[in-house]
Amino acid sequence: MIDKLEMFLAVAKEGHFGRAAQSLGITQPTLSAGIKNLEEQLGVLLIFRGSRYGGLTPEGQSALIWARRIVGDTRQLRDEMRTRRHGLSGRLRIAVIPTALTWAARISARFGRAHPNVGFTILSRTSVEILQMIDDLQIDAxxxxxxxxxxxxVSTVPLYDERYMLVCEAGSDLAAQGRASWADLDGQRLCLLTSDMQNRRIINRNLAEAGVTPQATVESSSTVVLVSHVLEGGWVTILPEDIAGFLAQGKPVSLIPLDQPETTHAVGLVAPWREPHTPVLEALLTEARRMVVDR
Incomplete structure (x- = not known):
């Protein structure tokens, strides 16, 4: 039944039989037959369908919760048995907000040195997407x-508190100040992350509290695009300190500390709430805690 539950999860995620079959590497007739077989075993209709996918039935919505739990437990069992045979091995799938990608690199590099048989797949996603991907078993953390x-x-390990930097052209009036307030950004030509990013929502709130109406002439989901616009001239952007320092290194831009807002926000590792965690995921959480202590 596990393979049929995997098919069901794929269809629920993709909302399309063809894409679900492609994601599993099987044909659409095989997928359709598997879903039908699962429905026969459970004695209920899981998916509304005519000529195309029509969504989950009420029974399908309930079954989705069970399917995630059963498939998650099965994957955990496989991981634990593999660890008993071969030690820590496999691949960790991690989704990361764009402003924290440098931290993802630190964690994966440090973990990889300690556990060389574990590989990483690191994806850049919004905070909302990360939580959904955890629920859908698409990522491990x-x-x-x-x-x-x-x-x-969820299980969490705090890594750092965000501190914001203004990134501007070297030699500009803002760069000459040496320090800036959020109010100083009134009337500036801003390039910022898109509004679906939690970082952008935080920045908008900080600007609003300073009496500034945020007007970004350029928006992007990529921090690289933001700094590239600063290099082209005329734009300024706001980024957390760590990613700003990494992207500005060796470039003719200045990093100006912004007055810290009254409320700062913690960024950290997020994992499914599961006791116990898989051995590989538990090792990742432990390594993250050690990294924070070492820093």
Whole structure:
């Protein structure tokens, strides 16, 4: 039944039989037959369908919760048995907010030195997408905000508190100030992350509290695009200190500390709430805690 539950999860995620079959590497007739077989075993209709996918039935919505739990437990069992045979091995899938990608690199590099048989797949995603991907069993963990918007029931390891930097052209009037307030950004030509990013929502709130109406002439989901616009001239951007320092290194831009808002926000590792965690994920959480202590 596990393979049929995997098919069901794929269809629920993709909302399309063809894409679900492609994601599993099987044909659409095989997928359709598997879903039908699962429905026969459970004695209920799980998916509304005519000529195309029509969504989950009420029974399908309930079954989705069970399917995630059963498939998650099965994967955990396989991981634990593999660890008993071969030690820590496999691949960790992590989704990360764009402003924390440098931290993802630190964690994966440090973990890889200690556990060379574990590989990483690191994806850049929004905070909302990260939580959904954890629920859908698409990733093993994420790096996201911990205390700004609801997380639900997850395990967390705080890594750092965001400190914001203004990134501007070297030699500009803002660069000459040496320090800036959020109010100083009134009327500036801003390039910022897109509004689906939690970082952008935090920045908008900080600007609003300073009496500034945020007007970004350029928006992007990529921090590289933001700094590239600063290099082209005429734009300024706001980024957390760590990613700003990494992207500005060796470039003719200045990093100006911004007055810290009254409320700062923690960023950290986020993992499914599961006791116990898989051996590999538990080792990742432990390594993250050690890294924070060492820093």
């Amino acid at each position: 994420g790096i996201s905000y911990l205390d700004n918007e609801p997380l639900g029931k």
